[in-house]
Amino acid sequence: MANRVLEYQKKDLPQNMSKLGWALFAIGALAGVAAFYVDNTRAAYNYLIAYMFIMSVGVGSLFLIALEYVAGADWSVPFRRLMEFFAALVPLMFILIIPLLFNLNELFPWMNKKLVEGDAILTGKAPYLNSTFFIIRVFGILLLWTLFFYLFTRNSMNQDSTKDQKFTKRNIIISAIFIPVFAITLTMSSVDWMMSLEPHWFSTIFGVYYFSGTMLAALATLTLAVIFLNEKGYFGKLLIPDHLYSLGALQFVFINFWGYIAFSQYLLIWYADLPEETVWFLHRWSGSWAFVSIFLIIVHFVVPYSILLSQPAKMDAKRLKIASIWILFAHILDLYWLIMPNMNEGKSGGAVFGWIEIAFPVALVGLILVVFNIRARNKNIIPVGDPKIERGLNFRL
Amino acid sequence: MNIDYTIEAPVVEGRLTLGDIERLVAAPMESKPDKKFYIALSISGTFLLIGAVLLAMSFYKGVGLWGNNQPVGWGFPIVNFVFWVGIGHAGTLISAILFLLRQKWRTGIARFAEAMTIFAVMCAGVFPIIHTGRPWLAGYLMPYPNQHGLWVNFTSPLVWDVFAVSTYFTVSLVFWYIGLIPDFAVMRDRTTAKIRKTIYSIFSLGWRNSHRNWQHYEKAYMLLAGFATPLVLSVHTIVSFDFAVSIVPGWHTTIFPPYFVAGAIFSGFAMVVTVLIFVRKIFDLEKIITLNHLEKMTKVILATGLMVGYAYGMEFFIAWYSGVQVEQFVFINRAFGPYAWAYWIMVSCNVIIPQLFWIKKIRRSIPAMLVIVILVNVGMWFERFVITVTSLHRDFLPSSWGYYTPTIYDIGILLGSFGLFFTLVILFTKALPVVSISEIKAVAEGAQPNHGGAH
Numbered sequence: 074m075a076n077r078v079l080e081y082q083k084k085d086l087p088q089n090m091s092k093l094g095w096a097l098f099a100i101g102a103l104a105g106v107a108a109f110y111v112d113n114t115r116a117a118y119n120y121l122i123a124y125m126f127i128m129s130v131g132v133g134s135l136f137l138i139a140l141e142y143v144a145g146a147d148w149s150v151p152f153r154r155l156m157e158f159f160a161a162l163v164p165l166m167f168i169l170i171i172p173l174l175f176n177l178n179e180l181f182p183w184m185n186k187k188l189v190e191g192d193a194i195l196t197g198k199a200p201y202l203n204s205t206f207f208i209i210r211v212f213g214i215l216l217l218w219t220l221f222f223y224l225f226t227r228n229s230m231n232q233d234s235t236k237d238q239k240f241t242k243r244n245i246i247i248s249a250i251f252i253p254v255f256a257i258t259l260t261m262s263s264v265d266w267m268m269s270l271e272p273h274w275f276s277t278i279f280g281v282y283y284f285s286g287t288m289l290a291a292l293a294t295l296t297l298a299v300i301f302l303n304e305k306g307y308f309g310k311l312l313i314p315d316h317l318y319s320l321g322a323l324q325f326v327f328i329n330f331w332g333y334i335a336f337s338q339y340l341l342i343w344y345a346d347l348p349e350e351t352v353w354f355l356h357r358w359s360g361s362w363a364f365v366s367i368f369l370i371i372v373h374f375v376v377p378y379s380i381l382l383s384q385p386a387k388m389d390a391k392r393l394k395i396a397s398i399w400i401l402f403a404h405i406l407d408l409y410w411l412i413m414p415n416m417n418e419g420k421s422g423g424a425v426f427g428w429i430e431i432a433f434p435v436a437l438v439g440l441i442l443v444v445f446n447i448r449a450r451n452k453n454i455i456p457v458g459d460p461k462i463e464r465g466l467n468f469r470l
Numbered sequence: 471m472n473i474d475y476t477i478e479a480p481v482v483e484g485r486l487t488l489g490d491i492e493r494l495v496a497a498p499m500e501s502k503p504d505k506k507f508y509i510a511l512s513i514s515g516t517f518l519l520i521g522a523v524l525l526a527m528s529f530y531k532g533v534g535l536w537g538n539n540q541p542v543g544w545g546f547p548i549v550n551f552v553f554w555v556g557i558g559h560a561g562t563l564i565s566a567i568l569f570l571l572r573q574k575w576r577t578g579i580a581r582f583a584e585a586m587t588i589f590a591v592m593c594a595g596v597f598p599i600i601h602t603g604r605p606w607l608a609g610y611l612m613p614y615p616n617q618h619g620l621w622v623n624f625t626s627p628l629v630w631d632v633f634a635v636s637t638y639f640t641v642s643l644v645f646w647y648i649g650l651i652p653d654f655a656v657m658r659d660r661t662t663a664k665i666r667k668t669i670y671s672i673f674s675l676g677w678r679n680s681h682r683n684w685q686h687y688e689k690a691y692m693l694l695a696g697f698a699t700p701l702v703l704s705v706h707t708i709v710s711f712d713f714a715v716s717i718v719p720g721w722h723t724t725i726f727p728p729y730f731v732a733g734a735i736f737s738g739f740a741m742v743v744t745v746l747i748f749v750r751k752i753f754d755l756e757k758i759i760t761l762n763h764l765e766k767m768t769k770v771i772l773a774t775g776l777m778v779g780y781a782y783g784m785e786f787f788i789a790w791y792s793g794v795q796v797e798q799f800v801f802i803n804r805a806f807g808p809y810a811w812a813y814w815i816m817v818s819c820n821v822i823i824p825q826l827f828w829i830k831k832i833r834r835s836i837p838a839m840l841v842i843v844i845l846v847n848v849g850m851w852f853e854r855f856v857i858t859v860t861s862l863h864r865d866f867l868p869s870s871w872g873y874y875t876p877t878i879y880d881i882g883i884l885l886g887s888f889g890l891f892f893t894l895v896i897l898f899t900k901a902l903p904v905v906s907i908s909e910i911k912a913v914a915e916g917a918q919p920n921h922g923g924a925h
Contacts, residue, residue, distance in 0.1 A: 147478070194793040201791060241475050249828070256780055264791075275792040277725035277784045322571070329700075337707065337727040344715040345722050349794065460475035470572055 086449050087305060094442025101436025108429040109172070115429055117176035118416045122408045123433040124169055125266060126290065129283075129404060130441060131162030132218055133291025136255050138225055139248035142241070148319045150465030151308065151455045155298045157226045158448040159291070164219045165444060170211070177204065183272040195272055202269055210265060214258045221251050232458040241460055259284055270415040274353040278338045285331040290404045292327065293397040294441065296320045300390045300397075307454055314388035315470045321387025324396060328381065332374040356414045360423035369410050373403040405434055481575050481913040484757040488911050491758070495903045495910070496660055498753050503900060506752070514892035521886010524879045525600065533603045535879045542862045542874035547601035549854040550884055552709055553737070554594035554891075555635065556730075556850065559702055560738025561587025562642060565649070566698035569691075575766055577909040578759045582749065583742045584646045585902075589894040590741075591639045593887045598631070600883075627711035634708045638701045645694040651677055652687065652908040706734045713857065720800040720861030723788070729781035736774035736820070737850035740843040743767050745895060747840050749904060758905055761834055768833045771846060775824035778853075782821065800861060808873055809860045816856050819849025 108116035134156040141149045178184050182195075183202040189195040195202070224247050232240040260280030268279050276282075299320065303312045342350045357366050380386060380396045387393065413424065456462060486494070528535050538545040561583035568576040599605045611632045613622045622629045654674035661667050677683055710730035713721035743764060750759040789801040804813050823845050832838045864871045898904070 197793045198791060238475055242473075253776055256776070260780075260784065273793075275788050277723045277781075277788045278728065279724075280784065281725065281728055333703065333707075334728065338724045341711075341714050341722070341724045341726070345717045347717060347722075349792070463476065464478060 086302075086307075086446055090442060091446040094439050094446055097435050097439030098443055099439070101432050101434070101439055104428065104432030105436055108432055112429065113176070114179045114416060115425065117173070117179045118413055119429055119433045120172055120176070121180060121266065122405065122412050123437045124166070124173060125408050125412070126405060126434075126437055127162050127166060127169060127440070128262065129287040129290035130159055130294050131166065132160075132255070132259065133287040134159040134295065135163060135218065135222055135225065135251070136287070137291055137295070139221075139251045139255070142245045142248040143252065147461045147464040148316060148468040150459050150461045151312070151316070152295060152299050153229070153459070154452070154454055154456050155302075156291075156295055157229060158445050159294055159298075159441070160222050160226070161444055161448045162441065163215070163222045166215055167219070170215070174208075177207075181207075181269060181272070183269060198272065202272060207265060210261055214262060217254060217258060221247065221254070229456055229459075230452070233453050233456060234458065236458040236460075238460050240458075256280075256284075259287065267411050270412060271353055271356070273349065276338055276342070276350070276353075278334060282331075282334050282338060285327055285334050286404050286407050288327045289324065289331060289400050292320065292324050293400040293404075296324065296393060296397040297401075298445065300394050302454065303390070311466045313469075315468055317390060317393055318384070318387045318470060319468075321381055321393050321396070324377070324393075324400065325381040325387065328374065328377045328400070332378070335370075335374075357410060359414075362414055362424050365406075365410055365424050369403075369406055372399075372406055377403065479762055480915050481577065481760075481762075482758055482910060482915065483760050483762075485915055486757055488914065491910050491914060492656060492660070492907055494754060494758065495905050495907050496657065498899055499657065499901065499903065500660070507896070507900065511893065511896050514889050514896060517885050517889025518893050519886075519889070521883050521889055524882035525886065528600070528879055528883070529605075533601075535877060537874055537876040537880050539872070539874070541865050541870050541872050542859055544858050544862060545874055546876050546880040546884060547597040548712075549851070549858050550887060551594050551597035551601075552730075552854040552858075553851050554590045554597070554887065555705060555709055556734035556737045556854075557741045558587040558590035558594065558638075558642075558738065559706055559731070559734035560742050561585070561590070562638075562698050562702035563735050563738070564742070565645065566695040566702065569695045570699060574913045575763060577913050578763050578905055579742065579746060579767075580909070581646075581649065581906045582746060582904050583738075584642065584649070585898050585904075586738075586742060586745065586891075586895065587642050588639070588646060589891050589898075590738075591635065591642065592894070593891050595635065595639070596887065596890075598628075627708055627715055630708045631712060634701070634705045638698075638705045641694065641698050641701055645691075645698050648687070648690055648694060649906060649909075650902065651675055652679070653903045653906060655679065656907050657903065703731055706731045713861075718861050718865070719794070719796040720804065721857070723785055725781050725784055729778065732774045732777035732781070733820075733850060733853060736771060736778055737847060739767050739771050739774065740846035740850070743771070743839065743843045744847065747836055749899060753899065753904065755905060758910055761836075764836070764839060765833045768827045768839060768842075771843065772824055772827040775820060775827075775846070779821035782817065796866065800864075803864055804856060804860045807860065807864070809856065809863070812852050812856050813860070816849050816852040819845045820853060823849075 105116065105120070108119065137149075138153060138156050138160065140146070141153060173180070181202075182188055183198065184204055189199055200206075225244060228240040228244045228247070231237075260283075263280050263283035267283065268274065268276070296317075299308075299312070300317070302308060339354065342354060356362070377396055377400055380392060380399065386396075409430070416425070417423075459465075482491070536545065536547075538547070564576050564583040565580040565587075569580070599608045602608065610616075610618075610620050611622060611629065613624075622632075651674055654670050655677035658667060658670035658674050661670060707727040707730065710726040714723060714726035716722060746759055746764070750756050786801055789797045792798075804810075823842055826832045826838070826842060832842070859874050863874055
């Protein structure tokens with residue numbers, strides 16, 4: 074039994090993957106830098122979209138790891154290492170945040186002291202929405218996430234060589250602590266980075282809404298990595314459609330969850346029709362934004378729902394790959410829809426789309442590939458020392 | 471205790487043979503009811519009668535006997551309705567959603583939980599109908615063209631409730647019955663008494679355990695699980711809409727739908743655990759409904775309890791963050807106003823006490839578990855009370871503020887609903903297999919094909 078697992082030890086990923094990653098990242102980053110010179114505000118908003126996407130994948134992967142431990146899942150054990158690679162985006166966010174720090178005034182109206190003083194509502198929110206507390210929160214949260222990332226991966230890596238079950242037990246405890254921390258910090262991040270872009274507006278479900286997108290982004294990147302590595306033979310021949318089914322089913326669950334949350338938020342605000350709440354949707358309905366809003370429903374719910382509904386679709390690597398790429402695109406679109414309409418705040422309504430909107434996602438994809446490659450270097454691609462690895466590989470529905 | 475993570479804990483303990491499983495589950499139906507059964511039945515029957523009598527008086531004299539009045543027009547009836555619908559949700563979660571997610575441990579508890587769903591929805595259904603004051607007119611809730619020119623208001627979530635709950639009840643009943651068919655066949659084959667054999671034969675629909683039978687069964691079961699899943703979510707979502715679509719501060723908040731669903735699962739699991747603790751003991755099912763099952767359920771209770779706590783916190787935070795004064799007032803009034811006692815019962819029972827389930831010893835101790843789950847039930851009833859009453863009793867006009875007190879009739883009818891629920895549960899344990907015999911056989915050790923090793 075042990076020999077079978079040994080086949081997976083330390084294989085290098087294909088060279089061209091790393092090259093492609095660097096190329097995409099270089100092109101995107103160059104274009105991004107140019108974008109900051111051409112139109113600083115617009116570039117800052119786009120950068121925020123990319124930053125939130127990285128957050129989705131990074132901390133979302135961390136949450137999936139914790140979920141696996143807490144739920145005692147075995148099917149996902151062979152993929153857990155891949156999630157750990159993606160979670161490495163979390164510490165990187167300390168660097169990625171820098172361009173945002175220089176543009177906070179561009180992004181957040183409540184950073185403008187004069188505006189706040191003349192506005193009773195914003196003055197009321199000032200104890201929470203002020204730049205000092207904002208910075209404390211943002212860095213505090215990044216520190217916490219990085220700490221959990223470090224603990225999870227250290228225990229998991231140590232287990233590779235020692236095969237000691239105590240690391241599993243430790244990680245279960247860490248996961249149980251992480252999940253409530255995650256709920257609070259992710260909500261705070263969504264309020265801070267996205268809801269407060271429109272500082273008058275509020276919605277209690279907003280944190281849950283962002284969470285649903287986070288899960289989809291993390292699951293879709295994981296699925297793509299699993300399918301790609303499996304095609305190249307990195308999992309031997311042991312991954313079967315049952316494993317893919319589980320990934321597909323989870324994607325399907327969260328597609329529905331996103332639809333449910335988005336619908337709940339919209340219906341309740343539309344039905345009550347209170348001006349302080351409807352304003353946010355009205356901004357997303359002015360001019361060409363109306364098309365983006367309709368498009369979002371189709372892209373983020375109707376299409377992936379139709380792709381993933383049937384059982385064979387969840388077991389078929391090809392269709393699952395299409396669904397995953399589609400979902401990643403949908404998540405970018407979702408973030409675009411959440412963030413960009415605040416750039417003009419209804420002044421000159423209408424969605425903007427051009428090379429700047431393409432540059433950042435390109436850099437983003439490149440960056441994820443690069444980080445994945447660097448993390449995977451000289452490491453086992455599956456957690457060979459995990460006590461549940463055999464159960465995971467032998468998983469049958 | 472050290473766990474070996476390399477092996478999966480068996481779902482059924484004690485290496486029962488398939489015959490043992492049949493005998494264990496069929497035993498309550500094949501023995502004469504004993505004294506304990508009659509005592510339990512008479513207690514729950516008494517409560518049911520109390521409720522029936524008080525309800526009859528309410529009809530005779532009018533619903534003015536209840537505490538409902540301005541400004542709190544929605545008192546106990548709505549609170550009880552939401553409470554019972556919520557209890558029902560755990561059943562569908564276990565029988566349908568956990569089935570779709572291929573959780574094998576659900577087999578031991580699914581039948582019982584599903585039965586509780588049906589009984590709880592029955593209890594729930596009573597309340598909105600009696601709350602109308604003239605229950606004999608309830609038929610008009612169905613939109614059909616009639617000579618009175620009456621037509622329902624489709625923009626009201628109360629009407630959506632009628633459709634959602636009745637559809638949910640129907641699908642749950644069919645789903646439950648489909649699952650029972652193979653077990654009816656088992657009972658038919660076991661029994662020798664003539665009348666019972668005839669009854670079981672009719673309900674087993676000519677089941678012969680053939681491959682064709684099973685194939686159709688599996689397909690139908692899967693499809694119904696697929697139907698039941700969105701239904702169960704829609705029901706409590708719509709129940710939350712009853713409150714949230716209005717512009718009453720404290721009711722209108724966007725997190726209500728997922729928060730209500732999480733709360734429903736929370737309270738439903740607490741009720742399932744409460745009842746199962748007794749059932750597994752009385753009917754000797756401890757090897758089928760194991761301590762591991764109960765522990766898993768306490769984990770679900772802990773998780774959903776945290777979600778509910780998250781929603782409480784988020785509501786408070788956004789009430790402050792929104793800068794809307796009435797919103798802020800309602801929440802401060804909730805926590806420190808005249809109903810603060812109810813609010814703090816809710817918070818301590820739903821958020822603080824379930825935190826004890828972080829400790830493994832408590833998760834595996836039956837007495838501790840029983841106390842906590844009963845408190846969760848209390849807390850979840852109070853949650854609905856807090857939402858309904860505190861938001862209404864001080865509305866926009868201070869001149870019309872008031873304090874709602876339930877009357878003896880309100881309390882009696884609530885007790886009556888518990889009587890109805892437990893009477894049905896007790897009768898169920900004697901009339902039908904409380905655990906799915908065929909599903910348990912499929913997860914018993916040695917029943918699975920062996921995939922490991924040789925290929």
